[in-house]
Amino acid sequence: MSTHIDIGLTGAQSPALIDLEELLATRLLVQGNSGSGKSHLLRRLLEQSAGLVQQVVIDPEGDFVTLAERFGHVVVDASQSTEAELSSIATRARQHRVSVVLNLEGVDVDAQLKCAAIFLNGLFEVERDFWFPMLVIVDEAQLFAPAASADASDDARRQALAAMTNLMCRGRKRGLAGVIATQRLAKLAKNVAAEASNFLMGRTFLDIDMARAADLLGMEKRQAEMFRDLQRGAFVGLGPAIARRPLTIAIGDVETADRGSAPKLLPLPGAKAEAPAHELIFSADAPPPKKTAAKRKADAAESSEHVMARIEAAPKPAYVAAPAPDLTDEQRIQAMDDIILSMAEDAQVAFRPVTDLHRDFLTRCRIKRLGASLPDLRTFHKMLNVKRAEHSAPEKVDKKLWGKVIDLSDRLPDDMRAPFLLIARAAVAERPAPEDGEIAQFFGSHSPGRARRLLGNMEENGLIVLRTDFQGARIIAIPELEIETKALHPKLRKAGKGAA
Ligand SMILES: Nc1ncnc2c1ncn2[C@@H]1O[C@H](COP(=O)(O)OP(=O)(O)O)[C@@H](O)[C@H]1O
Ligand SMILES: [Mg+2]
Structure with a gap:
């Protein structure tokens, strides 16, 4: 079975491939300003690899819940679960190799950090028998691993940062392959970014981010200026799973809907309104506003028990790469020496x-x-x-x-x-x-x-x-x-x- 997934087109109009097996052995960092197309890229990556490998998405805005219908991901709503439940859901998901979207929409920042930390720790701490390879995708990773003090309480921040550091620095042996996206490299904790060996760099405006991107890619700062001119949806890729030299890639289309896109202009209700405007606002028994499809879906969130039952029943991904070999220090040193x-x-x-x-x-x-x-x-x-x-x-x-x-x-x-x-x-x-x-x-x-x-x-x-x-x-x-x-x-x- 080919382990390459197709994420779009290169500048030469040939398919841009990511070596999934290699990606599982390494990690990926995606950077680009807001609107540069990071979430779209993650979605493309998730969709293309959904049948092949288990996935967990840490989803701060509920963008990825739409994967559930098409690909069978189980959506776990942080707002509906206790901490203990989240931890055991993570363990079960690992044991049963079921893909999960952890939806952190609708909980406050502190709770977002704590829930993400608990979930990641749950994945991390599972027994050795279940160290199957999986992709762990974290969108807006600077929220969970901030470079400096953020809005959240110190405690929540510390927990999230520790969990992210574990994921990126010590996860590999346990089969966890971190794929993280951030708007601003300068806002992401350095140790978390430094462990990635694959990069996809999108449009970037600020000099400080450009400089860090150049640094990570081993490019001259001058060369990195190119990130300023990238179109939305275009990224420069580099790393063992992508390309050995910087490669420009236009990310391809996705199949599932993007819930996270910026609000579109809607016509005002005007004469079509269900009741006169002042009544809608002042009267206690005016009809409730119609909900968007997304909101209805969130309201219909399942209980944790239900989620666990679904995890146990869900289909497994077809492809599991061999877990990383357990080498002794001596063997590692010998292998490095040979290289x-x-x-x-x-x-x-x-x-x-x-x-x-x-x-x-x-x-x-x-x-x-x-x-x-x-x-x-x-x-x-x-x-x-x-x-x-x-x-x-x-x-x-x-x-x-x-x-x-x-x-x-x-x-x-x-x-x-x-x-x-x-x-x-x-x-x-x-x-x-x-x-x-x-x-x-x-x-x-x-x-x-x-x-x-x-x-x-x-x-x-x-x-x-x-x-x-x-x-x-x-x-x-x-x-x-x-x-x-x-x-x-x-x-x-x-x-x-x-x-x-
Ligand atoms: N490669 C692409 N092809 C088509 N539309 C895209 C592409 N990349 C991004 N978009 C669209 O651009 C908007 C912003 O992309 P998004 O992925 O949400 O950006 P980010 O996560 O970096 O803020 C979305 O509406 C998305 O659907
Ligand atoms: Mg996004």
């Missing part, structure tokens, strides 16, 4: 921007499902440089000594770190010193002259000592570690190992 090694083997790797390499690395980790807490840019860069140095002289070396080299490299200025590792590796492996060209290539330069200048700096700093042996071969010593590179023709060196 880094495969990158280190590429001689040209230093010529690519580190941010690109890091993103590539994270993508590959996520494809292998290596968990949420992956190395940050700096740590990754260090690991890659160490691995590249090891690869340059792969023989077995004194581990303790090599460990000292790595520790020392940590204290060096950025530009010296990589060349130092290369030189020290040669020394530890008892090899001759690398050529200038080799050193330059190692730190991503084509200029041997730059390597010479850098060696000069390192010598001035006392980090290395350069000399030539009687045959004219360069020897580089590292006084602090009492090691040095070999002469070119070791056989001619009677002194044997170590310092001459």
Whole structure:
């Protein structure tokens, strides 16, 4: 079965696909100003994946209750349920793999936050046997995970933020794949946004949001200016489940009605009114106003018992991706190591921007499902440089000594770190010193002259000592570690190992 869902058209008019299996192993962040089409996008995503995977929608405005009729989602009305009921509904929904819309319309802000927190915690805390993959969609996520103090009481805010953090940072192992949408990145808690590796960015006006979007996407701020000019319904997608390079996508049509759209102008009742206007307003027994379809539906909300019964009877989604593997820390580290090694083997790797390499690395980790807490840019860069140095002289070396080299490299200025590792590796492996060209290539330069200048700096700093042996071969010593590179023709060196 294909696990790709179609969310619209790319700029080249080909279908824009999201890899559902990959999405379940990662997460998605949608950003766009109010009216940019986020809820429409979420609806498209929900509709296209409804038959394939279980879904839970945290729906602050009751926009998504219309999914029920067409796709069988069970609507849970927060206003009709106690906290205990919400918690057990969440557990049952998980156990029975039934899709649910948690409708938070009509409860005050405090209660919205609490209900969302209780529900998310219910999903999170279910026993291991029920860690089936599911999409957890949160619209207007900045309400539940605000960057700074919001209107709600501190207590409610803390609960909601903790639940959202769990969802985004620790949910993956439990099969929970967060898909969150927000109007303003700057209003969303940073840790919640940072865990997403897939992005769909819609129209954005404010500089501060643009800057954060650029930051998250690893784009230049200048490039991110394009978000200002996006049409409603157009998004730029990026990430392991969407595209490896930023891709513009026009979101396609949806099947279910959008309850959340802005109110349309309606003709005033005028002469058609059921009674004269003053009577309608002043008289106690005037006929009640006609309700909208949506309001009638909300009034007919079910009791919690009824909801639970429906959950147990509801059909299950057809497709369940395998839960993420349970890896030991050792296995994770080994798998990461393999990825880094495969990158280190590429001689040209230093010529690519580190941010690109890091993103590539994270993508590959996520494809292998290596968990949420992956190395940050700096740590990754260090690991890659160490691995590249090891690869340059792969023989077995004194581990303790090599460990000292790595520790020392940590204290060096950025530009010296990589060349130092290369030189020290040669020394530890008892090899001759690398050529200038080799050193330059190692730190991503084509200029041997730059390597010479850098060696000069390192010598001035006392980090290395350069000399030539009687045959004219360069020897580089590292006084602090009492090691040095070999002469070119070791056989001619009677002194044997170590310092001459
Ligand atoms: N791709 C699209 N195609 C057609 N109509 C759209 C599209 N995206 C948004 N709309 C319409 O634009 C309006 C605003 O979209 P909405 O998803 O509610 O925005 P947001 O959630 O970002 O505030 C809605 O009436 C919606 O139906
Ligand atoms: Mg919306």
